[in-house]
Amino acid sequence: MSTTNMASTASDAQPPTTPPPTQPLHALPQPFTTSNLEVLTQGAEALVYKTTFLTPSTPCVLKYRPPKLYRHPILDKRLTKARLLAEARVLVKCRREGLSVPAVLGGDWESGWLVLEWIGGRTVRAVLDEWVHKFGLRARDGKTSEEEVKRELDEGLMEVVAEEKESQEAREGLMRLMQMVGRAVGKLHEIGVCHGDLTTSNLMLRTPERKEVVGRGPPRMTVSAQREAAMSGQDPPEVIPVQQEETKETNSLEGDVVMIDFGLATQTIHEEDRAVDLYVLERAFTATHPAAEHLFQEVLRCYGESFKGAKTVLKRLADVRLRGRKRTMIG
């Protein structure tokens, strides 16, 4: 990665957002219509909307896999159905085991849609980006190599940490976040599921709900945190964008980690797949946030302690690092 890239990464606090299309690109499946629907994002396979389900005050995510016209209709139907079902089954399985993943609220395999629980909060990527932006500013100019930039970022961080007393809290919060990520991934692997696309963008830091904030009751709750908590309790669909901004302001690291996007998840207990999951996550950390690389060590540490067999996965991870995630290059 070049210096300019680094600079741009550091200066953009948020990942670039897709401009909202004025009209849907595909016909929507019954019963959904453009009213009460808001495009969130579009992937290679699915369109993701925000809407409401069951009650007008329950926000949810609608994941729709539109038919691919270049495929034979029968094959297309089968693939769509198989993939949606696989995703829903994995999510329900995780939920049964008590893992924080979005709940499946409804779906129709023949028409290709799935309704998932809304997770309010930010992606871990956004959290890390913001962190890099906040503490990595002074290291941006005049650096030639990635290594240097990285070292400078780390040192810069240390200085800033020494200067600001609040950043010590931020640092602890980040460490706590990393531990939660490690444990969440560990639990996922323990129950025999591999995510398949584990990146920082597919990990969410869910903003705690009001009652949880009150329940955990940090005595030093700030006014803005109280306001944010009060707001999240009222009317979710209206509040969520506001809420996100609020969290950014307060740099809140409260909440729990929720894994999202199980579109590529598989039910497997192979070390190889688990190691590849970790490898992909590691790449996501290092590629977008070189300064956050040492944070990943904390993820691995917690992962290693999370279940029996995690240590062997970590050993396998060393192999995967050497060769990349594709094991078989031939045949």
Place this chain on the structure above:
Amino acid sequence: MATVRTITLPHYPSYPIHICMFRDVTNAAFLRSQLLEANPDFDYAFLDPSMILSPSHLLGGTFLALHASLLSRAKTRTPHSELVFRLHPNNNIGEAYRKFGISDSSTAIIAVKLGLGPEVTNERVSQHLGEHVQGESVNVGEEAERVGDWCDVGKVRKVYKLENPKKKGGKKGAQINGVGKEVDERREMESVILGMITLKGS
């Protein structure tokens, strides 16, 4: 006249759902016989309130039943039987009626009527149910939030084969008071159950 709550599901605004709850019902056997005779006047989904965990549980099943009926993908003969069938995790209609439907000895009943045509209105449902159900009508609340009041959580857990959350620890062990814990437990169950009834039969 019975107190009927009419709820509109998002995305199906033209098919309102009429929900009505009774207690101290004395003629459950009669209502059940009308269902067995498939009397078109008694085209309701009569449910056992002890099996309904929450409004979302009921509405989730209703949405899927309505959706399946409208796309002619229903597995049963009427949209109302489809609702009873949808709530059960297995593909057995008789079993679904035994678990979620009413029995001759039921004293509490939730009646659901899908507004599939313009002739089904709140008033008509209210009048018809008020005439034929011998029992005390109970207000289910603005958003039908009270439909889960008479739930037997243990029974529901058994039907859906959900484990008792004995080992509650880690991140989710943060609640301090018992009330919060029970609400959380129900919510957690609801999330799993909605997933299960969605996945059912596939």
